[in-house]
Amino acid sequence: MAEFSKEPIRTKEELEFAVFCIENVAEALHTSGDRIYRAWTEDSDILNAYVVLCYSALHTQGRAYIVDDLVSLMEERGITIQ
Numbered sequence: 001m002a003e004f005s006k007e008p009i010r011t012k013e014e015l016e017f018a019v020f021c022i023e024n025v026a027e028a029l030h031t032s033g034d035r036i037y038r039a040w041t042e043d044s045d046i047l048n049a050y051v052v053l054c055y056s057a058l059h060t061q062g063r064a065y066i067v068d069d070l071v072s073l074m075e076e077r078g079i080t081i082q
Helices: 012-028 034-043 046-052 063-078
Strands: none
Touching: 012 034, 012 046, 012 063, 034 046, 046 063
């Protein structure tokens, strides 16, 4: 497994936002939050190197934008949910 850069979750707000992203993308893709979490941490670096790293900009956007952005990022990186 590849080693990805990591930006640790530092605040309660970042943690809540990460959970919000995981659960909403899971709902949009008709899968479990656990599957999205694994895809973003084991199969890629999306959680730490994008969601957490870009928290200050992302959390100001609406739910639909955030979900669309994250699903598009998954598609760009070839991450599929089966």
